[in-house]
Amino acid sequence: MEGYHGTNSDIADKILASGFELKTNPNNLPNDLGNGIYIFLDNDLYTKSAYEMAKSFIEVFRKRDLNDKFSVLQIQISEEGRYIDYNDINSQIAFEKFRNENYDKILKHYDSFCYKSNYGGSTRNLPGKLKRANLDGIIFELLKNKANIDGVMKDTYTPQNAKYKKSSFFNGREFCLYNTSLIEEISIIEN
Structure with missing residues (x-):
């Protein structure tokens, strides 16, 4: 499987030298598909290629000023x-069933993240990810640990x-890799 990941050039150099390092912080809400390496995959349904999606991701989310350099891996x-x-209907049904069965546990995790963020009781003060409140990442983390999944x-x-x-x-296909030992090769496409 081939995919593309956008990041700043300094981080890309570190990745090429020593591979991806998965960092998880128990005080932070997981990303939408859980904690892992986010990679765009090509799919004929969408007008932009996976490479273009990785490139635009870095331009929108990571580029702080005009001097920032980025790379696409x-x-x-x-x-x-x-x-x-999770584009498969049976996987979606299983996800929904798991979410319904674990609803209280998911909300407890969310409340814990809110408490740890020291938001002072006002949702106005919540960091962006908590304010957006997409709790799917919590579900993916619970599923990953229960079913020993390498990626979604x-x-x-x-x-x-x-x-x-x-x-x-939707405008693209994302793959979140939880198990970095499954990476066979990494190369810089654009620097």
Whole structure:
């Protein structure tokens, strides 16, 4: 499986030298597909290629000023991992069932993240990820630990401009890799 990851050039150099390092902070809400390496995959349903999505991601989310340098990494991932495609209807049904069965546990995790963020009781003071309150990342983390999953795939919406933050329509396919030992090769496509 081949995908693309956008990051700043300094981090790309570190990744090439010593591989990806998964950092998880128990005080932070997991990202939308859980804690892992986020990679865009090509799919004929969307007008932008995975490479273009990785490039625009870095431009929208990581570029702080005009002098920032970014890189797009091409990543080869083993097909041998335990992956779940959440575009599959049966996987979506299983996700929904798990969410309903674990609703109270998910909300307790969210409340814990809010408390740890020292938000002072006002949701206005919550950091962006907590304010947005997409709790799917908590569910993916619970599922990952329960089912020993190496990664998940899901069609998502990734903003292409800082002003157009949300949409009801997907624009790309993301893969979140939990097990970095399944990376076979990493190369810089653009630096």
